[in-house]
Amino acid sequence: MSPLDFTVEELDELFDLAEDIERNMGKYATSCLGKKLATCFYEPSTRTRLSFETAMLNLGGSVLGFSDAAASSAVKGESVSDTIRVISCFADICAMRHPKEGAPMVAADRSSIPVINAGDGGHQHPTQTLTDLLTIRSLKGRLSNFTIGLCGDLKFGRTVHSLIHALERYEGINFIFISPEELRVPDYIIDVLKERSIPYEEVIRLDDVMPQLDCLYMTRVQKERFFNEEDYVRLKDFYILNKEKMEQAKPEMMVLHPLPRVNEISVDVDDDPRAAYFKQVQYGVYVRMALILTLLDSVKEKGGKG
Ligand code: CP
Numbered sequence: 001m002s003p004l005d006f007t008v009e010e011l012d013e014l015f016d017l018a019e020d021i022e023r024n025m026g027k028y029a030t031s032c033l034g035k036k037l038a039t040c041f042y043e044p045s046t047r048t049r050l051s052f053e054t055a056m057l058n059l060g061g062s063v064l065g066f067s068d069a070a071a072s073s074a075v076k077g078e079s080v081s082d083t084i085r086v087i088s089c090f091a092d093i094c095a096m097r098h099p100k101e102g103a104p105m106v107a108a109d110r111s112s113i114p115v116i117n118a119g120d121g122g123h124q125h126p127t128q129t130l131t132d133l134l135t136i137r138s139l140k141g142r143l144s145n146f147t148i149g150l151c152g153d154l155k156f157g158r159t160v161h162s163l164i165h166a167l168e169r170y171e172g173i174n175f176i177f178i179s180p181e182e183l184r185v186p187d188y189i190i191d192v193l194k195e196r197s198i199p200y201e202e203v204i205r206l207d208d209v210m211p212q213l214d215c216l217y218m219t220r221v222q223k224e225r226f227f228n229e230e231d232y233v234r235l236k237d238f239y240i241l242n243k244e245k246m247e248q249a250k251p252e253m254m255v256l257h258p259l260p261r262v263n264e265i266s267v268d269v270d271d272d273p274r275a276a277y278f279k280q281v282q283y284g285v286y287v288r289m290a291l292i293l294t295l296l297d298s299v300k301e302k303g304g305k306g
Contacts, residue, residue: 008169015134018283018290022138025058031293032061038091039065040083041118042074042098047259047281048118048127052095055288064091081110088112093295095127114295122156122225128258129162130291131284136215138283139254139276145172147212151239152178152219152264154185156226159258160219164189168198175200176209180238182231183221206239210248216241218257218264218277242266249274256280 006014021028037056039049045067053063066072074083080098084107087094095116096104101123108115119125137143148167150160154177164185167173175193177185177200184202193200203209210216218241226232240263241255257265257277269275 018286030060032059035061036091038087038094040096042069051284084111124162125158128159130287134287135280135283144170146214147174148215149176149213150217153183153221154179155183156222157219177202215254243268
């Protein structure tokens with residue numbers, strides 16, 4: 001599952017459902033009674049795994065799974081393809097995180113149940129993007145006609161890659177990429193923007209563009225994807241958003257971050273009404289509830305295990 005698997009209209013339906021869930025949580029309390037979600041996490045996670053599990057529990061379903069590859073038979077050499085065939089015997093839907101790019105897609109091909117990509121290496125993080133889009137839509141009231149600055153590790157930050165892919169389909173989005181030279185957005189993403197004549201700018205200094213932004217998407221430097229510690233140490237504190245920097249921003253600029261943060265947003269920003277990164281976590285539960293419901297409904301319609 002990638003945000004691009006959905007049309008813009010289907011995304012709108014998903015977000016309408018998520019907003020209805022937010023308003024009427026009780027209405028959905030037994031929607032997944034008897035259903036099981038497996039969370040297969042071969043990489044660490046706090047938010048994604050627990051928000052998937054919270055989402056399924058809120059829907060009246062149950063959860064099973066593993067949170068560490070070392071606690072699974074992957075350590076004995078079992079392939080992802082075999083693992084998902086086994087999981088398909090236990091669960092109705094699976095959320096998978098894997099350090100290898102494309103692993104959840106391989107699993108989806110071999111699976112008889114829906115497999116949701118919960119993050120694959122430095123590639124994509126589609127459900128974080130659904131979370132980001134729902135947060136912007138709910139707080140800003142639209143998903144079009146704004147300037148978004150994406151700041152930090154734009155090379156390894158998979159949430160950034162998924163978000164650009166999703167937003168490039170909406171009208172009037174102006175991208176500003178803010179990163180050190182070594183952590184620029186990959187060329188394959190820039191090529192798509194060029195091909196489609198989507199406006200973008202690449203800058204190094206956050207201060208230079210801060211007053212233009214309607215939304216600032218901060219990211220952590222992805223320590224786990226670096227080949228050497230020295231480069232990480234040199235780049236890790238390249239950007240630190242603090243109260244002083246926020247003074248240059250528009251009064252209604254929204255600050256998002258997929259979290260976890262390290263030093264890139266100072267805690268003194270947390271009380272600023274423009275800081276939306278903890279609200280973003282809550283929207284992640286609503287959108288994952290909507291996604292689980294939508295995918296299980298579609299299995300039922302196809303006459304599968306629903
Ligand atoms: N945003 C996100 O993916 O957080 P976790 O790594 O804690 O799941």
